[in-house]
Amino acid sequence: MDFLDVIRELKTRxxxxxxxxxxxxxxxxxxxxxxxxxxxxxxxxxxxxxxRQGVLGMMIPIxxxxxxxxxxxxxxxxxxxxxxxxxGRGVLEATGIGFQVGPNDVAVRCNFxxxxxxxxxxxxxxxxxxxxxxxxxxxxxxxxQIPGVEIFVEPVQEHRFAVIFRAxxxxxxxxxxxxxxxxxxxxxxxxxxxxxxxxxxxARKFIAQAEKLLAHEPKANGLTLRGFSKKPVxxxxxxxxxxxxxxxxxxxxxxxxxxxxxxEVVGQPKTLEEEIDVLARVWNxxxxxxxxxxxxxxxxxxxxxxxxxxxxxxxDAIVPRVESLRPTVLVVTGDHSTPAxxxxxxxxxxxxxxxxxxxRPDACQAFGESEALRGGLGQFEAIYLMPLMLAHAGRLAxxxx
Amino acid sequence: MDFLDVIRELKTRxxxxxxxxxxxxxxxxxxxxxxxxxxxxxxxxxxxxxxRQGVLGMMIPIxxxxxxxxxxxxxxxxxxxxxxxxxGRGVLEATGIGFQVGPNDVAVRCNFxxxxxxxxxxxxxxxxxxxxxxxxxxxxxxxxQIPGVEIFVEPVQEHRFAVIFRAxxxxxxxxxxxxxxxxxxxxxxxxxxxxxxxxxxxARKFIAQAEKLLAHEPKANGLTLRGFSKKPVxxxxxxxxxxxxxxxxxxxxxxxxxxxxxxEVVGQPKTLEEEIDVLARVWNxxxxxxxxxxxxxxxxxxxxxxxxxxxxxxxDAIVPRVESLRPTVLVVTGDHSTPAxxxxxxxxxxxxxxxxxxxRPDACQAFGESEALRGGLGQFEAIYLMPLMLAHAGRLAxxxx
Numbered sequence: 001m002d003f004l005d006v007i008r009e010l011k012t013r014x015x016x017x018x019x020x021x022x023x024x025x026x027x028x029x030x031x032x033x034x035x036x037x038x039x040x041x042x043x044x045x046x047x048x049x050x051x052r053q054g055v056l057g058m059m060i061p062i063x064x065x066x067x068x069x070x071x072x073x074x075x076x077x078x079x080x081x082x083x084x085x086x087x088g089r090g091v092l093e094a095t096g097i098g099f100q101v102g103p104n105d106v107a108v109r110c111n112f113x114x115x116x117x118x119x120x121x122x123x124x125x126x127x128x129x130x131x132x133x134x135x136x137x138x139x140x141x142x143x144x145q146i147p148g149v150e151i152f153v154e155p156v157q158e159h160r161f162a163v164i165f166r167a168x169x170x171x172x173x174x175x176x177x178x179x180x181x182x183x184x185x186x187x188x189x190x191x192x193x194x195x196x197x198x199x200x201x202x203a204r205k206f207i208a209q210a211e212k213l214l215a216h217e218p219k220a221n222g223l224t225l226r227g228f229s230k231k232p233v234x235x236x237x238x239x240x241x242x243x244x245x246x247x248x249x250x251x252x253x254x255x256x257x258x259x260x261x262x263x264e265v266v267g268q269p270k271t272l273e274e275e276i277d278v279l280a281r282v283w284n285x286x287x288x289x290x291x292x293x294x295x296x297x298x299x300x301x302x303x304x305x306x307x308x309x310x311x312x313x314x315x316d317a318i319v320p321r322v323e324s325l326r327p328t329v330l331v332v333t334g335d336h337s338t339p340a341x342x343x344x345x346x347x348x349x350x351x352x353x354x355x356x357x358x359x360r361p362d363a364c365q366a367f368g369e370s371e372a373l374r375g376g377l378g379q380f381e382a383i384y385l386m387p388l389m390l391a392h393a394g395r396l397a398x399x400x401x
Numbered sequence: 402m403d404f405l406d407v408i409r410e411l412k413t414r415x416x417x418x419x420x421x422x423x424x425x426x427x428x429x430x431x432x433x434x435x436x437x438x439x440x441x442x443x444x445x446x447x448x449x450x451x452x453r454q455g456v457l458g459m460m461i462p463i464x465x466x467x468x469x470x471x472x473x474x475x476x477x478x479x480x481x482x483x484x485x486x487x488x489g490r491g492v493l494e495a496t497g498i499g500f501q502v503g504p505n506d507v508a509v510r511c512n513f514x515x516x517x518x519x520x521x522x523x524x525x526x527x528x529x530x531x532x533x534x535x536x537x538x539x540x541x542x543x544x545x546q547i548p549g550v551e552i553f554v555e556p557v558q559e560h561r562f563a564v565i566f567r568a569x570x571x572x573x574x575x576x577x578x579x580x581x582x583x584x585x586x587x588x589x590x591x592x593x594x595x596x597x598x599x600x601x602x603x604a605r606k607f608i609a610q611a612e613k614l615l616a617h618e619p620k621a622n623g624l625t626l627r628g629f630s631k632k633p634v635x636x637x638x639x640x641x642x643x644x645x646x647x648x649x650x651x652x653x654x655x656x657x658x659x660x661x662x663x664x665e666v667v668g669q670p671k672t673l674e675e676e677i678d679v680l681a682r683v684w685n686x687x688x689x690x691x692x693x694x695x696x697x698x699x700x701x702x703x704x705x706x707x708x709x710x711x712x713x714x715x716x717d718a719i720v721p722r723v724e725s726l727r728p729t730v731l732v733v734t735g736d737h738s739t740p741a742x743x744x745x746x747x748x749x750x751x752x753x754x755x756x757x758x759x760x761r762p763d764a765c766q767a768f769g770e771s772e773a774l775r776g777g778l779g780q781f782e783a784i785y786l787m788p789l790m791l792a793h794a795g796r797l798a799x800x801x802x
Contacts (some may be wrong), residue, residue: 362774
């Protein structure tokens with residue numbers, strides 16, 4: 001029996017309110033031997049108080065040693081096994097810029113490249129062309145016309161842009177055209193099955209017209225296509241957990257990921273304070289609230305320990321506002337670690353705080369990596385976070401008599 | 402390779418004696434913030450001494466967040482994945498009242514219901530009819546006669562009773578006839594395959610005759626049938642672990658569950674003291690002993706913290722008698738937590754104590770949830786308890802050369 005099927009069968013409904021507060025990349029590392037991590041260095045009186053009242057643990061985002069991207073990291077938080085449910089790269093790219101991929105869409109990640117006169121690739125990233133130059137070129141490609149297909153071209157960043165082909169019955173089993181080296185021409189797109197051959201044919205036409213439109217560009221006179229993918233069919237919060245779920249985020253990527261599992265994206269907050277305003281406003285309309293804070297990850301990626309500490313302190317400051325709404329279960333964690341010392345996502349387990357009246361308290365006195373290591377939840381895989389939240393909210397019936 | 406196949410292959414025999422002392426529902430919660438759990442509040446000098454000598458851990462009965470019923474809870478203790486091996490509801494109900502379900506039986510849970518004149522259900526539980534009134538009605542249904550089928554009707558409690566149809570080749574893929582609402586008639590039993598269609602036909606006849614026998618009852622003039630199920634084929638202790646296993650329990654449910662995995666149910670003890678008398682008496686005849694103590698769970702279900710504490714102290718008091726038999730491996734744990742604060746089974750991990758000369762001691766000083774959290778066994782799923790016991794008894798060979 002699939003574990004999600006068990007959850008589906010056991011789910012019950014009640015009036016409880018569940019909040020998942022995500023500080024992206026919150027887990028970290030000391031920046032000097034024997035020193036504290038970012039979370040331990042931060043002054044977090046509110047989270048520490050909740051840690052004393054609730055229960056802590058260490059969450060393994062996917063499997064030990066595996067560093068998650070944002071897609072798999074969030075699938076795990078949402079209770080979906082990231083090794084089983086895969087969001088295609090094209091869909092993730094489109095989602096990241098706020099494009100709502102529909103059921104008839106095939107989304108593709110594209111790179112501008114520099115082609116030589118013989119059409120071999122000279123630079124796979126078009127000389128790292130700045131966004132200010134590349135974005136107008138992506139917009140120019142909206143002139144491409146292919147009968148029977150609706151085409152969307154969306155700038156992303158630097159040499160990257162996204163293309164979405166919309167037509168009924170398109171397949172997404174099409175190879176990447178990036179040959180992963182220079183001195184050779186881009187590969188031809190080839191479809192593995194009839195539906196994907198149609199997509200490949202459309203892609204070939206798109207490339208031909210695009211190269212004409214870019215012919216006189218000094219850097220970005222060609223393109224490669226990667227990660228052809230359709231919108232994945234994922235279990236939804238309503239169907240799986242019986243939860244009316246709201247997603248509150250500033251960045252399109254996280255809104256998009258939440259939408260893929262059936263959450264309703266609410267509000268247009270621009271700051272963390274505004275996110276909590278939205279939370280308070282929609283409190284009566286949903287059972288579950290995913291609230292995403294980005295900047296802990298951003299400053300970790302920057303390699304800026306002090307600024308990540310400051311972001312964690314900003315995050316701590318809004319906690320009382322969340323508490324004042326009186327959630328039944330409040331979870332604080334991240335989708336992965338982003339240690340400033342590494343300047344990137346990492347595989348290190350992520351500290352988790354679960355507060356609920358039904359939690360079995362442990363000896364933890366503060367919210368941080370060392371404390372979480374001796375927490376009552378132990379070390380567990382992210383896919384069990386949702387079952388734990390549901391259990392603590394009285395939303396899972398007994399398994400078997 | 403299935404994990405149990407590995408165990409089967411590695412099992413070896415020797416003269417060791419293994420004892421699994423189960424205090425049902427032993428895990429708990431504090432009844433006030435910052436307070437001890439039931440196990441921590443109880444005075445348990447014997448268990449604490451064993452905890453200092455042995456090794457502790459926290460056991461997850463099924464998966465994080467999942468609250469087990471008694472069936473799945475015990476399957477886990479017995480080393481069988483409760484998500485893979487399922488005991489049907491009808492079999493569990495029959496087992497719970499001491500009926501030994503045989504290979505040609507289909508067991509069914511039944512409810513007395515109140516039917517209106519038009520045969521629609523007015524009350525799905527026959528006005529919560531007391532057992533004193535319902536038991537004679539169940540006995541009356543023993544008058545039902547269907548050629549070629551042996552029928553057993555057994556009272557259970559209040560509106561509940563059990564029916565067992567015995568005939569060769571009966572299937573158990575028959576729907577529940579409880580429509581889960583009032584104002585409609587009971588559903589017709591329908592079989593999914595030819596063997597189950599035969600069972601459904603028998604069930605229809607049983608219902609027709611039963612309704613005649615109950616026609617003049619004011620409350621219990623109808624019935625619904627649920628959980629049609631045959632005896633599951635489960636791996637046995639002898640075949641899987643190479644253990645001659647004895648089960649010592651007061652309640653029929655636990656005797657029945659143990660019998661399903663091939664344990665021999667020994668003695669007719671009525672108290673914990675008598676259970677240990679039986680244990681001593683049969684000590685030389687078996688390798689493994691499952692001893693079940695019920696009342697820790699019962700008082701937890703009652704929501705009575707103080708009484709659960711007292712039951713744990715009674716349980717502690719018999720430990721020296723078990724030790725005096727000189728077991729090779731002695732495990733003390735429960736099949737799940739039953740916190741008095743919740744008054745029900747729960748998903749919280751269960752403290753485990755493993756005493757053996759081969760155990761690697763840890764720093765734990767007493768048997769309780771907080772101590773177990775820092776125990777040497779860590780947090781582990783129940784299905785690994787049997788392999789751990791076998792290993793500590795020298796009964797598992799090296800895996801691979």
